Amino acid sequence: MVTYEELIQMALEARKFAYTPYSKHKVGAALLTKDGKVYTGCNVENAGYTPSNCAERTAIFKAVSEGYKEFSAIAVVGGFDSTEKLPICAPCGVCRQVLMEFCDPKTFDVILGTDVPGEEKVMKLEELLPLGFGPSNLEV
Numbered sequence: 001m002v003t004y005e006e007l008i009q010m011a012l013e014a015r016k017f018a019y020t021p022y023s024k025h026k027v028g029a030a031l032l033t034k035d036g037k038v039y040t041g042c043n044v045e046n047a048g049y050t051p052s053n054c055a056e057r058t059a060i061f062k063a064v065s066e067g068y069k070e071f072s073a074i075a076v077v078g079g080f081d082s083t084e085k086l087p088i089c090a091p092c093g094v095c096r097q098v099l100m101e102f103c104d105p106k107t108f109d110v111i112l113g114t115d116v117p118g119e120e121k122v123m124k125l126e127e128l129l130p131l132g133f134g135p136s137n138l139e140v
C-alpha cells in the first residue's frame with residue numbers, strides 16, 4: 001500500500017505539469033483509491049480564467065471518468081516556484097465540495113503536503129468542510 005509520504009511525492013511530480021501561465025501558482029494532487037490505485041492531477045489554467053481547473057478536481061475527474069469512485073485520501077502540494085519552500089496549500093471550497101460528493105467526510109484524509117518531508121498536516125474532510133452538504137442530503 002502507498003504511504004502518505006509516497007503520495008506527497010506523487011503530488012509533487014504531478015505539480016511539475018501544472019499549466020499556470022496566469023497565476024504561476026502550481027498545484028499537484030495525488031488521489032488514493034480504496035483499492036490502492038493513485039490518480040494524479042495538476043491545475044490547468046485558461047485565458048478565460050473561470051474555465052481553470054484545480055489539481056484536486058483534475059485528479060478526481062480522471063478517476064471517476066475511469067470508473068473509480070471510492071477514495072481514502074488525497075495529497076495536495078501547491079505554491080510558487082519562487083519561494084524557498086512550498087507552504088501548506090489547502091483545497092479551495094469548490095474542491096472540498098467535489099470531494100464531498102465521493103468521499104466519506106469522517107474517514108477521508110486530506111494530506112496537506114509541502115516539499116519538506118515531515119511538515120505535512122493530515123485533516124479529515126469533515127474538518128475542512130464542517131456540516132458539508134452531500135449525496136446523503138438528497139436521500140428521501
Ligand code: THU
Pocket residue numbers: 020023025026027042043044045052053054055056076078089090091092095
Ligand atoms: N489551485 C489548485 O489547483 N488547488 C488548490 O487547492 C488551490 C488553488 C489553483 C487554482 C489556480 O490555478 C491557482 O491555484 C491559483 O488560485
